[in-house]
Amino acid sequence: MPDRSLPLYFRLFNEIGILEQLSRTMFEARLPDGVLASHFAVLNHLMRVADGRTPLELARAFQMPKTTVTHVLGHLERRGWIEMRSNPEDRRSKRVWITPEGRAFRDGAIAALTPDLAAIAEDFPADRVAALVEGLEALRIWMDARR
């Protein structure tokens, strides 16, 4: 890598950090008090990607420390949005299932967030964002593998 392109890679992660703040703030402005972006993300993952994941699988999916996942799942369970059942295949572990209430909440959250995303979509059309997501995903997969 030529030295003069090093700053570009710092800028990349700087932009990612700022956008993370901006998007978390945007999400949490639309979610009820006390519900965090990470709570929504877990519910969304259970519904869209796969229900019945273990806490460790969720930690890996979001690159979150597993103790943070325990904390988040505690919230979701207390609100009745998930159920945690012991995993018969591995009795050290558990499986996380979204409840009907969790699904309803998640659908409502999607609806609440849609206007903000639609506003973004007006100025950042899907094909442009798709290219962006593709690049980000490739980088994420690479960094995940090297972590």
Add this chain to the structure above:
Amino acid sequence: MPDRSLPLYFRLFNEIGILEQLSRTMFEARLPDGVLASHFAVLNHLMRVADGRTPLELARAFQMPKTTVTHVLGHLERRGWIEMRSNPEDRRSKRVWITPEGRAFRDGAIAALTPDLAAIAEDFPADRVAALVEGLEALRIWMDARR
């Protein structure tokens, strides 16, 4: 926005969140114990963008709540990496200056982080990353303006 492209925009912010975790973890693995990625980011900003910023300007630059900035600046000041002087133009405010020790630390941090970034650069060449950064920056500026 057609309904079927909505998930793309959720994925965008999901990828950003995961990459933020991954990059923060990567940075902090190379920084001394107790030094966070945000500490490095502030020092870097003072050196690369502009020295003598006010705390509020820094908060805006990183989209960080100003109380968080106060906290971060406290750390940097206790380590002797910045100095905060009162601002003669506006006596409510202060200006943050990086010290020679701060510069030295920042340069060392850059050196410590370079191998990781160079590894990324091997598989993600500068032109590809430049395109990514361009898209991210445009989105960041847009969201910043609408916040």
Add this chain to the structure above:
DNA sequence: ACTATATAGTGCGATATCGTATTAAATTGG
């Protein structure tokens, strides 16, 4: 000039984050 309003920074308290250590269960290897 004078009052009302807005803004910069920070103390404080509530909560989130996350590293370390612990427990229980699974796996490995001899």
Add this chain to the structure above:
DNA sequence: CCAATTTAATACGATATCGCACTATATAGT
């Protein structure tokens, strides 16, 4: 098989994050 090692989840404690409220100063409106 059994002992040694690894792994899943979590309790616990230290620290970071961040909203609210407060103080000091600046700005605006009359």
